[in-house]
């Protein structure tokens with residue numbers, strides 16, 4: 118379905134606990150990398166991120182990295198350090214990457230969610246693939262005018278879906 122509105126909005130990934138995700142019937146959480154899990158300049162997971170992954174795993178939620186990054190090295194290293202599977206060059210908002218990820222994890226669309234910081238890739242792609250979309254605020258916009266422009270373009274959509282807050 119073509120929709121630019123996220124299923125839910127949250128401040129950051131840390132609002133999404135294993136318990137609340139599992140409570141929504143989510144067994145697979147696809148996650149964007151840049152400005153969702155870490156800022157652009159960073160390449161290693163923080164301790165908070167490792168703890169978050171553990172919390173998800175304890176509740177039976179698999180974390181999977183779905184990145185549009187065309188250079189696979191950084192996302193692959195990051196995923197390895199976090200101990201999760203990943204798919205790079207995913208081509209979001211095309212749906213192919215979503216379906217490949219779900220197939221690899223043996224998960225149906227109905228038990229899958231995607232968390233990301235961008236409407237026109239993460240949210241649109243997830244909605245098209247029939248996966249629940251969770252939009253967060255970008256970790257850091259600083260340093261790139263293009264990122265500000267994109268964020269401003271997204272603001273009306275964030276505003277339109279302001280009632281769809283993640284309840285954690």
Ligand SMILES: [Mg+2]
Nearest residue numbers: 149151152234
């Ligand atoms: Mg991103």
